[in-house]
Amino acid sequence: MPLTFPPPTAARDDLDGLLLLGGQPTVENLVAAYSQGIFPWPVDDLPLAWFCPPRRGILRLARLHVGRSLARAQRQSPWHISFDESFGEVMRACQTQPRPGQAGTWITPQLVRGYTELHAAGHAHSVEVWEGDTLVGGLYGVAVRGVFAGESMFHHRPNASKLAVLALARHLRARGASFFDIQQLTPHMVVLGAEEVSRDEFLALLVNEQNAGRQLFDAD
Template sequence: MPLTFPTPSAARDDLDGLLLLGGQPTVENLVAAYSQGIFPWPVDGWPLAWFCPPRRGILRLARLHVGRSLARAQRQSPWRISFDTAFGQVMRACQAQPRPGQAGTWITPQLVRGYEALHAAGYAHSVEVWEDNTLVGGLYGVAVRGVFAGESMFHCQPNASKLAVLALAEHLRARGASFFDIQQLTPHMAVLGSEEVSRDEFLALLAAEQGVGRQLF
């Protein structure tokens, strides 16, 4: 049975924006969630948890910052970048990526199955960075109603995930997007010019972007 989500403004600030517990990451539920600015985030010992946090990380494409060393790495990179050619491989590499301060990963087998179904339905997408035929970096996320939400990234070589972000930013900007959702601001993304906004500001940006009706992929 499909989930009915509470309005995001009802999210619990004291629980990082928790809105709902339960349900499955089906295509129908994931599309309904992302269209409202909600995403699943498994918590140990809980049913599947759905959040719309009080503070939201975004990258405004007009404010993308590319430092000198990253610009040089982009110009000189021998790597090949592709889109949507190895979604499952990217997601599993993100799942296996060590995270400082984390004992495991939030990318559960249940979520892998759910997002792979979402990819097959045309809503989830990946960016791949290749060294010959070896995947050395990438990211994946969800595009619903003209807004892209980044989920996770990984790298096996320095700057590989950042080059994936730059490729994604160029792709989205060429299609008229003004920002993409990164959910949580991290030092890795802050270097690229990402910022944190309130839930209300994020939801206003989301509604404005959705109103244009862009096709991102």
Template sequence: MSRQLPWRLADAADSPFPPAETALEQPAGLLAIGGDLQPVRLLNAYAGGIFPWFSGDEPLLWWSPDPRMVFQTDRVHLSRRFVRQLRHLEWRVTADTAFEQVMRACAQAPRPGQEGTWISEPMVKAYVDLHRLGFAHSVEVWQGDTLVGGIYGIGIGQMFFGESMFSAVSGGSKVALSALATLLRRQGVAVLDAQVENPHLLRMGAERWPRDRFLAHVRDAVQRPGQHESWAHTVGSVPVSDMLGRD
């Protein structure tokens, strides 16, 4: 008989997660409940192909959906028309210069069919802590001094787990995602986790991977040496045209 309830996590932050393969079919991908958002628990979760996702009135929920949405970092798609439009914009790209600002902008971004946000104050604090430890990163898109788009997520070894992105101006999130893929590819990171299916992500080249394929890749990639330090100085502030997939 299949398991009907999610695992309840132990209190110790470094206690192991159950195997991601044991996630429930309904609700699809729900694996565990409880625990906390301490850095060690979050890093253990991501390294096991698991992520937290819950609203403010819910207990802490942990997920590993099947299939998993991913981008191969050399296959993020921007339309030719959009790229032509960008040539007329004086946008610039930075990284790790406004991490918390990006998170809060993602929290405030409207989502069709969704009320509120899962990016609560405890989530902001937890990921800012990971950012200070060198595991959480952001990519920012600027028009002058105005933040017009951004994306953030978690990097472990040679694997990156995207969390959320936003646009304050049309196209800002597309540029942020494409720039992130370019940065990751230059670091040797082949796959960017996009978590759950979204029509917008599919149009940009996201793929559905069976969970077993995704987990096999993650378990290998997180063991490989990665860049666990700020990206700010290595990226600098560059024209958007330099970050759209042309190395």
């Protein structure tokens, strides 16, 4: 049975923006959630948790910062970058990527199934960075109603995930997008110009972007 989400403004700020517990990450539920600025994030020993945090990380594409060393790496890179060629492999690589301060991964088998089905439905997308036939970096995320939400990234070579972000930013900018959602601000994304905004500001940006009626990927 599909979930009915409370309004995002009802999220519990004292619990990092927790909005709802329960349900499954079905295509229907994920599309409904992301269209309202809500995303799932598993919490130990609890049913699936859905969040709309009080502070939100975003990357405004007009403020994308490419430092000298990254620009040089981009110019000299021998790697090939693709979109949606190996979604499952990217997700599995993100699942096993070591994270500072984390003993495990939030990308549970339940979420792998859910986002794989969402990809098959045309709403989840990946960016791959290849060294020959070897996947050395990438990211995946969700595009719903003209807004992209980045979910996770990984790298097996220095700068590989950053080059995936630059490729994604270039693609989104060409489609007319003004920002993309990164959910939580990280040092990795701060270097690229990401910032944190309030939930109210994020939701206003979300609605404005949705009202523009853009199609970010051909399958959306």
